[in-house]
Amino acid sequence: MSVEVRRVRPEEWRRVRDLRLDAVRDPAASIAFLHSYEAEAAHPDEFWQNRAAGGAEGDAVAQFVAESAGEWIGTLSVLRREPGSQDHHGRPVQTPRADVVGVYVRPEHRGQGVVDALLEAGAEWVRGLGGNSLALDVHVENVRAQAAYRRAGFADTGLRFTGSIGAEMEMARPLHR
C-alpha cells in the first residue's frame, strides 16, 4: 500500500469535515477526542472552511492527512504555541511548544505504520520551524495510542491532569536535527 502524507489544502474542507466526523464516531472517541460527534456535526460550513484553511497554510497550525489510492486514511494536526497563549485545555503556555492533536487512523488501515508516517510529517514540520520537541496528551486508558506514540519516540513526561475527557497523561519526544 503506497501512502502519501501531506498537508491539507484549503479547498478540501469537506474532506476535513467528513474525516473528523468519522473520527469522533470511532468506538475509542470518548478516550481520544475532546469534542463529541454532536458538537462537531453542528458546525456550519464556515467552521470547516476555516479549519481547512488554517491547517493548510501558515506556521501556527498544520493538519496532515495520509492518502492512499485517493482515500484519506488518517490525519493529525500540530498546534504551535507561543508563550502567553493558552493550549487546547485552556492552560497557560510558558515556553514555545508544539502539540499533536486529533490523531486518527481509519480502523481498516491500523497497524500498518500510517500513524508513524503522520507523526514523522508533524515532527519534520516543527523541526523545520526551529522547534526542538513535540508533545501530546493521551487518555490514560488509551493504551493503543500510547503504544503507537512510544514506538514513535514519545515518552511519558510524568505530567498527569484531568481534562474534559478524564484522566490524561502527557508524552513528548525531542526532535533531533
Ligand SMILES: CC(C)(COP(=O)(O)OP(=O)(O)OC[C@H]1O[C@@H](n2cnc3c(N)ncnc32)[C@H](O)[C@@H]1OP(=O)(O)O)[C@@H](O)C(=O)NCCC(=O)NCCS
Ligand atoms: C491511535 C491510532 C492513531 C494508532 O494507530 P494504529 O495504526 O492503530 O497504531 P499501531 O497499530 O501502529 O500501534 C498500536 C500499538 O498498540 C498495540 N496495541 C494494539 N491494540 C492494543 C490494545 N488493545 N492494548 C494495548 N496495546 C495495543 C499494538 O501492538 C501497537 O504496539 P506495538 O507497535 O508496540 O506492537 C489509532 O488506533 C486510532 O485512530 N485510534 C482511535 C483514535 C485515537 O485513539 N486517537 C488518539 C488520540 S490521543
